[in-house]
Amino acid sequence: MSAWSNWSGSVSAQPATIATPKTLDDLAAIVSGARKVRVVGAGHSFMPLCETDGALISLSELEGDLTFNADKTRVWAPAGWSLAKLTERLWAEGASLINQGDVNPQSLAGAISTGTHGTGAMLGSLSTAARAFRLVMADGAIKTCSATENPELFQAQRLSLGMLGVAVQIEIDVLPAYHLEERVESHPLDAVEERWAELASSNRHVEFFVFPFGDQAILKTLNPAPSEGPLERMTDMDERAFRTLCDLCARFPFLTGVLQPRLVKPGIRQRRVGPAYQIFPSERTVRFEEMEYELPRAAGWAALRDVIAWIRKKRLPVTFPFEFRLTAADDIWLSPFHAGPCASISMHQYARMPWRDLFAEAEMIFRSHGGRPHWAKRHTLTASDIDALYPNAARFRAVRADADPEGKFLNAHLAALFGAEARRAAA
Numbered sequence: 001m002s003a004w005s006n007w008s009g010s011v012s013a014q015p016a017t018i019a020t021p022k023t024l025d026d027l028a029a030i031v032s033g034a035r036k037v038r039v040v041g042a043g044h045s046f047m048p049l050c051e052t053d054g055a056l057i058s059l060s061e062l063e064g065d066l067t068f069n070a071d072k073t074r075v076w077a078p079a080g081w082s083l084a085k086l087t088e089r090l091w092a093e094g095a096s097l098i099n100q101g102d103v104n105p106q107s108l109a110g111a112i113s114t115g116t117h118g119t120g121a122m123l124g125s126l127s128t129a130a131r132a133f134r135l136v137m138a139d140g141a142i143k144t145c146s147a148t149e150n151p152e153l154f155q156a157q158r159l160s161l162g163m164l165g166v167a168v169q170i171e172i173d174v175l176p177a178y179h180l181e182e183r184v185e186s187h188p189l190d191a192v193e194e195r196w197a198e199l200a201s202s203n204r205h206v207e208f209f210v211f212p213f214g215d216q217a218i219l220k221t222l223n224p225a226p227s228e229g230p231l232e233r234m235t236d237m238d239e240r241a242f243r244t245l246c247d248l249c250a251r252f253p254f255l256t257g258v259l260q261p262r263l264v265k266p267g268i269r270q271r272r273v274g275p276a277y278q279i280f281p282s283e284r285t286v287r288f289e290e291m292e293y294e295l296p297r298a299a300g301w302a303a304l305r306d307v308i309a310w311i312r313k314k315r316l317p318v319t320f321p322f323e324f325r326l327t328a329a330d331d332i333w334l335s336p337f338h339a340g341p342c343a344s345i346s347m348h349q350y351a352r353m354p355w356r357d358l359f360a361e362a363e364m365i366f367r368s369h370g371g372r373p374h375w376a377k378r379h380t381l382t383a384s385d386i387d388a389l390y391p392n393a394a395r396f397r398a399v400r401a402d403a404d405p406e407g408k409f410l411n412a413h414l415a416a417l418f419g420a421e422a423r424r425a426a427a
Helices: 024-033 083-092 108-113 151-157 189-202 240-251 253-263 297-314 356-368 383-389 393-403 412-418 420-426
Strands: 017-019 037-040 055-058 074-078 130-136 142-146 166-173 179-188 205-210 216-224 269-275 288-296 322-327 342-350
Touching (some): 024 055, 024 166, 074 130, 142 151, 179 189, 288 297, 297 322, 297 342, 297 356, 383 393
Antiparallel strands (some): 179 216, 179 269, 205 322, 288 342
């Protein structure tokens, strides 16, 4: 057996085999012959989605290329390509993704199958851009699904956590290549809240970061802009001072509340313009563990204020800032954005510091405000929670059972939420 662990180091597995097929025939043979299968991209999930004692498959070297439609508004893309590779290749062809998050090592399939998103009041998750899938099913057969071909399978596959088959090609909507102007500024958190409605409506993208013991927020906006030449600075912020703070607080947790207010100074004003695929992602090299909850947009600020007040009251050593973003509603069965437009709150903790109990308590705050978790980030949902939060959960389970009756694509974590026992409990 070979060892595997995720990016943060909190999830590990001993798969029977780790395979990197280069051809579709090789992949189909591996899938059909395996007892259990999970697919891995960059390992950026903090939940045990890729954990398996069967075959762990990487699609990073699988054959394939881009195939555009006539007017270049859609493209079939290799599902195993990283977002970094995909967006660079799209740019060379004069196209860009509609939206991206702030890191890009994830595979296209991993990002879509977990509902990964960027920010933007009118912009949905990456899953909303998917228009069709080509899948290797449990028996090795190839099946295509879209809104008109195998439509039930398509609706479930739009956010599937990899439980229906192995996606090898995904057709996605794209835009003509565009540049973005990024502005990063520090402002008092109270001032950001006062202006939030205007900021959300007047910027294509707006988000902010705020440390739980700080009063200054780092406000970040992105808007389309004309090119100003090659991009010289490839990331939005320098992490060196922050890394030092994390290391100090790991040794001396009581310093967290003392040092954080000094990290973000008033008057920060930064600006850069570059290709969208280079502006969206930034380098994030300080390892962390993460939980993210998607809340009804009207509840976002109250939830943020409550979780910060809880941390301050208990003097909890939470070293990372909260990240606050907006995402549009969608109609995807397992999407946390299915019930309406959301405010997304990401809570991080330095990977070298305790996080499990912190997240469990914070999760209760987010749940009390009507939140639903990001599937790839830390949560403690049970099968009954899923049925309460997702009206189409039973429909998804039925499609999953039909597509993979033996549960080849389930692991222990997913079986507890979506397998036969979970289905019987829901019934």
